[in-house]
Amino acid sequence: MRAVYLNLFFATTLWGQGGGGVQFRDWTVPAATANPVITCGELRGLTNLEISVIAATVIPASADVPEHCRVRVMVQPTLNIEVNLPAKWNSRLYMFGNGGWAAFDNAGRVANRAHGLRAGFVTAATDTGHSAAVEPGASFALNKQELLDYGFRSLHVTAELAKMLARTYYGVGPAKSYYDGCSQGGRQGLTLAQRFPNDFDGIIAGSPGLYQTGTHLARAYWMQGMNANPFPAAKLGLLANRVYEQCDAKDGLKDGLIDDPRRCDFIPARDLPHCAQGTDQPDCFTVNQIHALERIYGDVMSHGERFFPGWPVGAEIAGPNGQSGWIGQEINGPNGAGAWTQYGYNFLRFIVSPKEGTIDADPAKAFSQFDLDKYSTQVEEAHQVIDANDPDLTLFRKHGGKLLMYFGWADPQLNPKMGVDYYEKASAAMGDSTTDFFRLFMVPGMFHCGGGVGTSVFDSATPLVKWVEAGEAPVRIEASRVLDGKVVRTRPLCPYPQVARYKGSGSIDDSSSFTCVRPDRN
Numbered sequence: 001m002r003a004v005y006l007n008l009f010f011a012t013t014l015w016g017q018g019g020g021g022v023q024f025r026d027w028t029v030p031a032a033t034a035n036p037v038i039t040c041g042e043l044r045g046l047t048n049l050e051i052s053v054i055a056a057t058v059i060p061a062s063a064d065v066p067e068h069c070r071v072r073v074m075v076q077p078t079l080n081i082e083v084n085l086p087a088k089w090n091s092r093l094y095m096f097g098n099g100g101w102a103a104f105d106n107a108g109r110v111a112n113r114a115h116g117l118r119a120g121f122v123t124a125a126t127d128t129g130h131s132a133a134v135e136p137g138a139s140f141a142l143n144k145q146e147l148l149d150y151g152f153r154s155l156h157v158t159a160e161l162a163k164m165l166a167r168t169y170y171g172v173g174p175a176k177s178y179y180d181g182c183s184q185g186g187r188q189g190l191t192l193a194q195r196f197p198n199d200f201d202g203i204i205a206g207s208p209g210l211y212q213t214g215t216h217l218a219r220a221y222w223m224q225g226m227n228a229n230p231f232p233a234a235k236l237g238l239l240a241n242r243v244y245e246q247c248d249a250k251d252g253l254k255d256g257l258i259d260d261p262r263r264c265d266f267i268p269a270r271d272l273p274h275c276a277q278g279t280d281q282p283d284c285f286t287v288n289q290i291h292a293l294e295r296i297y298g299d300v301m302s303h304g305e306r307f308f309p310g311w312p313v314g315a316e317i318a319g320p321n322g323q324s325g326w327i328g329q330e331i332n333g334p335n336g337a338g339a340w341t342q343y344g345y346n347f348l349r350f351i352v353s354p355k356e357g358t359i360d361a362d363p364a365k366a367f368s369q370f371d372l373d374k375y376s377t378q379v380e381e382a383h384q385v386i387d388a389n390d391p392d393l394t395l396f397r398k399h400g401g402k403l404l405m406y407f408g409w410a411d412p413q414l415n416p417k418m419g420v421d422y423y424e425k426a427s428a429a430m431g432d433s434t435t436d437f438f439r440l441f442m443v444p445g446m447f448h449c450g451g452g453v454g455t456s457v458f459d460s461a462t463p464l465v466k467w468v469e470a471g472e473a474p475v476r477i478e479a480s481r482v483l484d485g486k487v488v489r490t491r492p493l494c495p496y497p498q499v500a501r502y503k504g505s506g507s508i509d510d511s512s513s514f515t516c517v518r519p520d521r522n
Contacts, residue, residue, distance in 0.1 A: 021111060021115075021450075021457075022457060022458070022459045023112075023115045023116075023180060023459055023460065023461035023462075024115055024116075024118070024119040024459065024461050024462055024465075025459040025462070026459045026462040026478075027119065027459075027461070027462040027465060029090070029118075029119050029120055030090050030120065031090075032086075032088030032089055032090060032120060033089065033090060033091045033175075034089040034091050034170040034171075034172060035087070035088065035089070035170070036069070036085070036087065036169050036170060037169070037170060037171040038168065038169060040056050040057065040058045040069035040071075040085075040169075041056055042056075043056040043069070043071055043165060043168060043169060044056050046164075046165070046168065049076075050075060050076050051073060051074075051075055051076075051161070052073065052074045052075075053071060053072075053073050054072040054073060054074060055070070055071070055072045056069060056070070056071045056072075057069070057070050057071075058070075059084075064114050064118075065113070065114050065117040065118060066086055066087065066088065066117060066118065066120075067086070067087040068084045068085055068086045068087060068117055069084070069085040069086075069087075069169065070082065070083075070084050071083045071084070071085070071165055073161060075157055075161065077129075077145055078129050078130060078145075078146065078149075079126065079127070079128070079129045079149055079153075079154050079157060079158075080104065080126065080127045080129075081124065081125070081126045081127075081157070081158050081161055081162075082104075082109070082113075082124070082125050082126075083122065083123070083124045083161065083162045083165050084113055084116075084117055084122065084123045084124075085122050085165065085166065085169050085170075086117055086120055086121070086122065088120060089120060089121075089122060089166075089170055090119065090120030090121060091172070091174060091175040091176070092120070092121050092122070092174055092175060092176045092177065092178065093121065093122050093123075093124065093159075093162055093163065093166065093174040093176070093177040093178065094115075094116035094119075094121035094122065094123050094124070094178050094179075094180065095123070095124040095125065095158060095159060095162060095177070095178070095179050095180070095200075096109075096112040096113075096116070096123070096124075096125055096179070096180045096181060096185065097179070097180065097181020097182070097184065097185020097186070097188040097189060098125075098126075098127075098128060098181070098184050098185050098188065099182070099183050099184050099185060100132075100183070100184055101132065101137060101138050101140070101150075101184070101346070102127065102128035102130070102132075102150055102184055103127045103128065103130055103131055103132035103133075104125070104126075104127040104131075104132075109125050112125070112180070113125070115461075121178075122162060122165075122166050122174065124158055124159070124161075124162035125158070126154045126155070126157075126158040127154075128149055128150045128154040128155075129145070129146045129149030129150060129153075129154050130143075130146045130149075130150065137342070137346040137350070138346035138347060138349070138350040138351055139346075139350055140350075141350045141351045141354065142350055142354055147351070147385060147386075148385060150386070151191070151385035151386045152191050152195050152196075152385070155188055155191060155192055155195075155196065155199075156192075156195070156196045156199060159177070159179075159192070159196070159199040159200065160199075163177070176201045176202070176465075176468060176469060177199065177200045177201055177202075178200060178201065178202045178203070178204075178461070178464065178465065178468075179192055179199075179200045179202070179203045179204065180203075180204040180206075180460075180461060181204065181205065181206065181208075182206030182207050182208075182449040183206070183207055183208070183209055183413070183414065183448065183449055184209055185206065185208075186205040186206045186207050186208025186209065186210070186405070187205075187208045187209045187210050187212065187386075187388050188388075189203045189204060189205035189206075189208065189403075190203075190205050190208050190210050190388035190389075190403075190405075190422075191388040193205075193393055193396045193401065193403055194388055194390045194392075194393065194396070197393075197395035197396035197398070197399050197401060198395075198399050200401060201399075201400065201401055201402070201468050202401065202402045202403075202404070202464040202465065202467065202468040203401065203402070203403050203404070203464075204404050204405075204406075204460050204461065204464055205403065205404070205405040205406075206405070206406050206407075206449055206460070207406065207407050207408060207411055207414055207416075207419070207448060207449045208388065208405065208407075208414070208419060208422075209414050210387065210388045210389050210418060210419070210422055211308075211387055211388075211389045211418050211422075212347075212382075212386045212387055213347075213379040213382050213383045213386065213387055214307065214308045214387075214418075215308070215343075215414065215415065215418070216343055216344050216347035216348075216351075217300075217307070217308070217344075217347070217372060217375055217376060217379070218300045218307070218308040218415075219340040219341075219343055219344035219347075220344040220345070220347070220348060220367055220370050220372075220375075221295075221300050221370065221372050222295060222296050222300075222311075222330070222340060223340050223341050223344055223363075223367045224367040224368065224370050225291070225292055225295035225296070226292055226295075226296070226330065226331075226340075227364050227367055227368065228292075228368075229288040229289065229291045229292040229295075230288075230292065231289050231292040231293065231330075231331065232289070233324070233326075233327060233331050234282065235282070235285065235289065236316055236318075236324040236326055236327070236331070237318065237324070238282070238283065238285075239272070239285075239293070239316045240316035240317040240318065240324065242271060242272055242273075243258075243264075243266060243313045243314070243316055243317075244256070244258070244317065246264060246266055246271060247261060247263075247264035247266060247313060247314070250263050250264050251263075251499065251501070252501070252502065253502045253508060255508050256445070256453055257444045257445045257453065257454060258313065258314045258409065258410070258444060258445070259409070259444045259499050259500065260409065260442070260444075260499060260519070261312035261313045261314045261409060262312065262417075263519075264313060266297070266313050268285070268290045268293040268294050268297065269290050269294065272284075272285045272290060272293075273285065274286075274287075274290070296310070296311045296330065297310050297311055297312075297313065298310045300372070302372050302373050302376040303373055303376070307372065307376055308415070308418075309415055309417035309418065309421065310417075311415060312409065312415070312416060312417055314409055314410035314445070315329075315410045315411065315412035315447065315452075317410065317445075317452075317453055319447055319451050319452050319453065320451065320483055325410060325412035325447050325452060326412055329412040329413050329448075330412065337363065339413055341363050341367075344363075344367070345363040345366060345367070348366060348370070348375070349366070351382050351386075352375060352378055352379060352382065389422055389425075391422065391425040391426040391428070391429040391430075392429055392430075393426060393429075393430055393437075393438065394430070396437070397430065397433075397436075397437045397438075400437075401437060402437050402438075402464060402467045402468050403437060403438040403439075404439055404441070404460055404463065404464045404467070404474065405419060405423065405438070405439070405440045405441070406440070406441040406442070406443060406460060406493070407419035407420070407440070407441075407442055407443065408442075408443045408445070408446030408447055408448065408449070408450075408452060408454065408456065409442055409443060409444050409445065409446065409454070410444070410445050410446055410447055410452045410453070410454065411446065411447060411448045411449075412447060412448060413447075413448040414448060416442065419440065419442075420440070420442070420496065423438070423440040423496060426438060435473070435495065436473070439473070439474060439495045439496070440495065440496040441460075441474075441477055441493040441494065441495060441496065442493075442494075442496055442499075443455070443456060443458075443479065443493055444491075444500075453481075454479075454481065454491075455479035455480055455481045455489055455490060455491040455493070456479070456481065457479060457480045457481070457482050458477050458478065458479035458480070458493060459477075460477065463477055474495065475495065475516065476492040476493065476494055476495075476516050477492065477493040478490060478492060478493075478511055479491055479492070479493050479511075488509065489509040490509065490510060490511035491511050491514060492511050492514055492515075492516055494516035494517075495516070497518060497519065498516040498517060498518055498519075499516070499517065499518075499519055500514040500515070500516060501514060501515055501516075501517050502514055503515055
């Protein structure tokens with residue numbers, strides 16, 4: 001169990017905000033509109049029966065951030081919150097989310113905080129009520145209140161506290177409030193839109209783990225199959241080559257990208273070379289290896305119905321580090337158990353079956369005993385707490401909120417079909433005016449919240465601010481692929497269901513050679 005815990009702690013530090021880490025890059029920072037009316041230290045007096053202001057400290061200006069007042073607060077029972085208030089304020093709030101099983105993400109928090117402060121925002125973040133060092137993995141969920149804080153309460157409380165601190169410090173509250181998160185942070189963004197529709201004017205939900213109960217149970221199901229029929233990491237290159245040979249040019253352009261894997265009819269048993277019976281060679285696939293792939297690519301079924309979508313092709317390819325997107329996700333990596341194993345097992349152990357001894361201490365044995373039909377009927381309470389797949393966004397739209405969601409089509413950790421399914425259900429529920437307040441941008445070739453072989457560096461915050469404050473709905477977002485610090489390709493990201501199509505002339509590495517069109521109209 002120790003290895004599972006440590007690897008999960010590492011996983012929580014990966015993604016709180018996506019978009020290539022360039023938020024507000026394309027925004028002209030406005031002049032400050034508010035200054036403090038009290039000293040930073042006076043904020044300590046806000047301590048009461050529910051709130052403990054641990055510290056309120058002036059942080060001098062540096063090369064990275066302007067001068068600001070950093071406030072650390074604990075809200076009962078164990079919820080830690082950090083709010084930073086710049087000396088020169090643009091009258092806006094910027095709250096960013098968490099990754100993995102949440103808790104504070106030190107590296108990501110520093111980077112996201114700097115993005116916001118440089119642009120003049122009050123920034124806010126929370127550990128969602130637990131410490132990953134003290135309660136690794138999902139072990140915090142044994143405490144019901146900490147599970148509720150992780151699921152939703154911490155988000156609303158943090159937003160309310162940040163606004164209260166701003167009102168006290170500047171004498172006026174935020175004119176506009178924005179939220180930004182990826183992965184778990186993306187799920188948090190959708191939770192805010194669904195549960196607390198008045199908290200934010202603009203929300204970025206990147207690669208959201210919006211259907212967590214389904215995701216974790218599907219991971220357990222897939223790892224059950226993968227453990228029974230292991231797939232060798234050495235054959236991922238061969239698999240990726242076969243996939244891209246068949247799927248790359250489906251959009252009319254062979255460019256190393258699969259713009260929509262759903263359009264590629266890839267069937268492992270039909271399209272992969274078979275090894276002779278009883279042999280296992282590097283240029284072919286055994287029957288058991290093909291069975292492992294069929295389980296991953298196929299829909300997850302429970303009680304005769306689709307429970308969760310099968311994995312789309314595309315993430316098998318190697319990213320800039322020369323490593324397949326599947327390494328460390330579907331397949332164990334050099335640091336131990338992969339993310340599917342870690343997250344799936346922790347969900348079963350601490351959220352669905354929290355009683356000691358309910359499941360085996362060995363994840364592999366626990367997965368071998370896993371019964372999806374049994375577990376799929378036992379997650380209703382967890383669904384209410386940690387899922388964010390309610391398609392009814394009526395109150396968020398009534399508030400005037402704008403929601404920008406993005407997902408990498410080659411995400412190896414969270415299924416991009418989950419994001420598309422949610423958008424389509426929300427569009428059906430909200431009608432033809434959905435695009436007036438909610439837009440989805442799919443990113444071909446992008447791994448989880450960034451990386452991969454696509455144009456995964458883009459500023460999603462500036463288009464959101466312009467949408468909220470100027471009514472300029474994003475019709476395309478310019479994105480880049482950056483290798484070794486150099487831009488090697490630019491492409492537009494298009495609002496779903498539109499896709500980027502080559503105009504027929506110009507460089508295929510230049511965004512100006514592409515236009516956004518509906519696939520059925522190109």
